[in-house]
Amino acid sequence: MTTRIDTKFAALKAEGRPGFVSYIMSGDPNYDTSLEILRGLPDAGADIIELGMCFTDPMADGVAIQLAAQRALAGGQTLPKTLELVQEFRKQDSETPLILMGYYNPIYIYGVDAFLAAAKAAGVDGLIVVDLPPEEDDELCIPANKAGMNFIRLATPTTDEVRLPAVLQNTSGFVYYVSITGITGTAAAQQDAVAAAVGRLKAFTDLPIAVGFGITTPDQVAEIGSVADAAVVGSAIVRQIEANLDEHGKAKPGLVDAVLDYTRTLSQRLR
Amino acid sequence: MSTPNSYMTGPDERGLFGIFGGRFVAETLMPLILDLEREWGEAKLDLAFWEEFNMLAKDYVGRPSPLYFAERLTEELGGAKIYFKRDELNHTGAHKINNCLGQILLARRMGKTRIIAETGAGQHGVATATVCALFGLPCTVYMGATDVERQAPNVFRMRLLGAEIKPVTSGSGTLKDAMNEALRDWVTNVEDTFYIIGTAAGPHPYPAMVRDFQSVIGKEAKAQMLEREGRLPDSLVACIGGGSNALGLFHPFLDDKDVRIIGVEAGGHGLEGEEHAASLTGGKPGVLHGNRTYLLQDADGQIIEGHSISAGLDYPGIGPEHSWLRDVGRVEYVYAKDTEALEAFQLCCRTEGIIPALEPSHALAHVTKIAPDLPKDHIMIMNLCGRGDKDIFTVAKHLGFDMASVMGETTQ
Numbered sequence: 102m103t104t105r106i107d108t109k110f111a112a113l114k115a116e117g118r119p120g121f122v123s124y125i126m127s128g129d130p131n132y133d134t135s136l137e138i139l140r141g142l143p144d145a146g147a148d149i150i151e152l153g154m155c156f157t158d159p160m161a162d163g164v165a166i167q168l169a170a171q172r173a174l175a176g177g178q179t180l181p182k183t184l185e186l187v188q189e190f191r192k193q194d195s196e197t198p199l200i201l202m203g204y205y206n207p208i209y210i211y212g213v214d215a216f217l218a219a220a221k222a223a224g225v226d227g228l229i230v231v232d233l234p235p236e237e238d239d240e241l242c243i244p245a246n247k248a249g250m251n252f253i254r255l256a257t258p259t260t261d262e263v264r265l266p267a268v269l270q271n272t273s274g275f276v277y278y279v280s281i282t283g284i285t286g287t288a289a290a291q292q293d294a295v296a297a298a299v300g301r302l303k304a305f306t307d308l309p310i311a312v313g314f315g316i317t318t319p320d321q322v323a324e325i326g327s328v329a330d331a332a333v334v335g336s337a338i339v340r341q342i343e344a345n346l347d348e349h350g351k352a353k354p355g356l357v358d359a360v361l362d363y364t365r366t367l368s369q370r371l372r
Numbered sequence: 373m374s375t376p377n378s379y380m381t382g383p384d385e386r387g388l389f390g391i392f393g394g395r396f397v398a399e400t401l402m403p404l405i406l407d408l409e410r411e412w413g414e415a416k417l418d419l420a421f422w423e424e425f426n427m428l429a430k431d432y433v434g435r436p437s438p439l440y441f442a443e444r445l446t447e448e449l450g451g452a453k454i455y456f457k458r459d460e461l462n463h464t465g466a467h468k469i470n471n472c473l474g475q476i477l478l479a480r481r482m483g484k485t486r487i488i489a490e491t492g493a494g495q496h497g498v499a500t501a502t503v504c505a506l507f508g509l510p511c512t513v514y515m516g517a518t519d520v521e522r523q524a525p526n527v528f529r530m531r532l533l534g535a536e537i538k539p540v541t542s543g544s545g546t547l548k549d550a551m552n553e554a555l556r557d558w559v560t561n562v563e564d565t566f567y568i569i570g571t572a573a574g575p576h577p578y579p580a581m582v583r584d585f586q587s588v589i590g591k592e593a594k595a596q597m598l599e600r601e602g603r604l605p606d607s608l609v610a611c612i613g614g615g616s617n618a619l620g621l622f623h624p625f626l627d628d629k630d631v632r633i634i635g636v637e638a639g640g641h642g643l644e645g646e647e648h649a650a651s652l653t654g655g656k657p658g659v660l661h662g663n664r665t666y667l668l669q670d671a672d673g674q675i676i677e678g679h680s681i682s683a684g685l686d687y688p689g690i691g692p693e694h695s696w697l698r699d700v701g702r703v704e705y706v707y708a709k710d711t712e713a714l715e716a717f718q719l720c721c722r723t724e725g726i727i728p729a730l731e732p733s734h735a736l737a738h739v740t741k742i743a744p745d746l747p748k749d750h751i752m753i754m755n756l757c758g759r760g761d762k763d764i765f766t767v768a769k770h771l772g773f774d775m776a777s778v779m780g781e782t783t784q
């Protein structure tokens with residue numbers, strides 16, 4: 102089974118360049134604006150899109166993404182609406198891989214089987230669920246793989262070589278290397294350490310390695326891109342949304358362009 | 373569901389009590405959790421570890437806590453014979469210290485050099501800061517910004533004890549957000565940091581480990597009751613926030629089939645609205661803070677803030693073992709409302725000369741509901757797990773007593 106994610110990484114390889122993965126929170130700052138941003142991301146250079154599913158208790162996220170989740174929740178975003186957003190996006194874009202990223206509880210409450218069916222039908226290609234380590238694979242990972250959806254696992258600096266095979270076992274699409282011990286949008290990734298870690302991972306898997314958490318500037322995108330198969334940026338893009346809100350938290354005119362222009366400055370460094 | 377042979381063997385090797393519990397944490401934490409599980413597995417079987425725990429429990433905490441026959445209360449209610457397990461007499465004023473003592477011994481054994489904790493009312497924060505002072509380890513306590521304001525005396529106590537208090541403004545700025553922030557700290561400082569969780573919840577092995585440290589309550593109570601009355605009690609009653617004092621009392625009695633066991637959650641303003649913290653009665657199973665358990669949540673799986681007059685009970689979840697004990701029917705779970713707890717609080721002051729914490733006042737509220745209809749030879753143990761010094765400001769406010777103006781008058 103080949104997914105959009107597999108196809109994309111094959112194409113990137115043929116082009117001989119690393120991919121750019123952009124993250125935004127679904128429904129941030131509201132449904133319509135995030136749909137507009139989502140639709141513009143491929144043209145702004147996003148090879149792969151990660152779309153956050155909001156949750157009240159995002160324990161692995163830093164302030165930027167916490168606030169994004171709060172804005173989305175305040176705007177009435179829910180998991181069904183996130184799936185609707187994906188469906189809308191897919192009407193105009195049938196190629197860009199789209200991954201949902203978030204926490205398990207909303208999926209668990211939706212119902213795993215119902216969620217997988219709805220996500221698949223909406224055009225979701227993969228899932229990253231932060232609080233489901235390999236020890237809990239029966240919950241969602243194995244059902245997702247059966248449903249033909251990639252389950253992308255996080256490998257971290259604390260994942261040692263004894264543990265790595267377990268982490269990689271049911272992973273597909275790519276491996277997401279978390280470049281720092283910490284939460285999203287805080288410390289800066291160090292190129293040397295990342296290069297070494299990617300090398301270590303490559304000894305265990307043929308899957309592409311994307312690196313994220315701690316990449317916030319165009320220079321870092323270029324640096325990390327040179328040692329990995331893809332670079333992921335989330336908090337820095339989300340902060341652009343925050344910076345373009347008025348004092349009532351409403352989108353200022355030009356928000357969508359500002360976010361997409363900024364995304365372009367990041368993605369261009371990998372082309 | 374079939375009845376197990378023993379209710380005391382859980383969790384299984386995956387940290388599950390039935391479907392509850394587990395290890396729902398980010399990969400960064402997983403190796404640490406496994407490490408902790410290994411170390412705890414060893415320490416648990418190490419006599420020297422328990423020798424030190426018991427020595428400190430005796431000389432520093434003041435254990436065993438008395439099992440006290442509350443005679444005037446018993447007369448007042450006119451039914452069951454009521455005993456208090458007096459963990460409010462512990463150093464720092466609550467049961468929380470039992471667990472902190474155990475965990476800091478484990479932290480030291482693991483060579484960790486920095487301690488973090490979350491706190492709601494501040495009782496667990498104070499207990500953690502206390503053991504950190506005792507062992508000379510730096511301590512950072514995460515506390516919701518709302519709670520920092522509500523619980524100023526405990527904030528000051530923690531400061532005096534040398535802890536750094538980090539007010540948490542993310543989310544809604546209460547206990548669950550403090551726990552999120554402590555987990556974020558832990559993910560960031562994995563090498564040197566030990567996270568002392570304050571209740572029998574969180575990823576495996578915390579629920580079982582905290583229960584084991586708190587079980588000192590039930591083991592003592594059992595021995596004391598056998599000595600005093602020559603038999604087991606007929607019922608046990610304890611309040612439930614995350615569930616640690618309750619499990620501590622309940623666990624050693626779980627296989628004593630004739631002992632009726634009742635957990636009392638915080639009913640806040642009542643279960644008709646959302647202003648309560650009764651996860652078992654008013655919530656449904658979900659995944660938060662590393663475990664599957666009953667949670668207060670909406671139809672989208674978003675977590676709802678708990679409410680209770682008692683800051684130590686307003687957690688939207690509950691330890692996973694309670695969720696299981698509920699589903700298998702071994703323990704009954706009920707709730708008491710804010711107003712009922714306030715009544716019970718005053719009753720305890722008046723009849724027994726004991727100012728209880730608002731948390732066990734919930735347990736007492738339930739005792740006042742059932743004791744009058746029970747026979748006089750029915751023996752009941754209630755866990756009086758905390759003293760009320762920390763709560764006098766809250767209670768004064770609810771009773772319309774203007775503490776500030778009285779203090780103003782006396783200083784003029």
Ligand SMILES: Cc1ncc(COP(=O)(O)O)c(C=O)c1O
Pocket residue numbers: 466467468492493494495496570571572611612613614615616617618683684685729731732757758759
């Ligand atoms: C005195 C007292 N009782 C009970 C609780 C609730 O916790 P648990 O249910 O874990 O015993 C607290 C928490 O702060 C407390 O301070």
